[in-house]
Amino acid sequence: MFPVPLTVTMTGVTKSQLAGWRRAPVVLAPEHGTRPRALYSFQDLVALRTFARLRSKVSLQKIRKALSTLDMLELTEHPSKYTLVAHGESIALVDNDEAIDLVEAPTTRVMVEMVDVFNSFINRNEVAVVDFKHPRPQLEVNLNRLGGWPTIKGTRVPYDAIVDLVADGDVSYDEVAEYYPSVTPDAVADAVAFAQLIEDAA
Missing domain, CATH: 1.10.10.10 (Winged helix-like DNA-binding domain superfamily/Winged helix DNA-binding domain)
Known part of the structure; x- marks a missing residue:
């Protein structure tokens, strides 16, 4: 289980975003509850990192709409199970060799550039987020x-x-x-x- 400070460091999501999402699970509630303190699973970290990367490109409303479209398509596994990438002003779900739009034209096939969510990136607050697999060289x-x-x-x-x-x-x-x-x-x-x-x- 990963406490909030480690989750913030590994995902690029801010402490205040996590607190807000715990009160009203807009994107993802901690898999292991919030009392006495929030603890996140490894899967949660992967999903939160994906959302932080998406949030650097698109609005939170679009992320919510993408998650809603996943539900509509009956894709209800943990969000970490899906490859979601920013596609212009939209979000696409990548599955095998296909990508479908989840926001602007739901279920329409699109071409996307694949990015590795585990690589370092700059989040919405202009803060460098550590490489997930190698947060430091050693x-x-x-x-x-x-x-x-x-x-x-x-x-x-x-x-x-x-x-x-x-x-x-x-x-x-x-x-x-x-x-x-x-x-x-x-x-x-x-x-x-x-x-x-x-x-x-x-």
């Missing part, structure tokens, strides 16, 4: 490793375990290898920098 996200929690590249070591280890200054970046032999000082620096991004989002 960190990676893999759904099959710790449920998608960010880890040190090539390991199962959670980034926050490293941050906690060096937090009080008793263990230097170089000494981390005594506890985790596969974790380099560069990886420690990336974990700490990523933790700072998350703290800034809190």
Whole structure:
């Protein structure tokens, strides 16, 4: 489960957008509730990141209309299951080699340029959103490793375990290898920098 600050950092959706969407689930309510605090699933992060990328190109009304069209077409799985891309002033659903418009001319086939929602992008607020699979060069996200929690590249070591280890200054970046032999000082620096991004989002 992903808390709000990590969700904000990984998706490009703002804290206030998440709060608003929790009160009135306009786009997506957290899969794991809101009490005592909101926790988002890995699927939620993928969907929210898609919405943030779309929101940098089209209005929230158009995103809602696209989701409504998906419902009308009886495509009711979690939004992360669908590939949605901005198509001019509209949104298209990409399925295999076809794309259909969901907003301007629902169900009309269209040609779209595919973008990888996991790549870094600039959100609506002109803020750079981290690369989803590699939020820092020495960190990676893999759904099959710790449920998608960010880890040190090539390991199962959670980034926050490293941050906690060096937090009080008793263990230097170089000494981390005594506890985790596969974790380099560069990886420690990336974990700490990523933790700072998350703290800034809190």
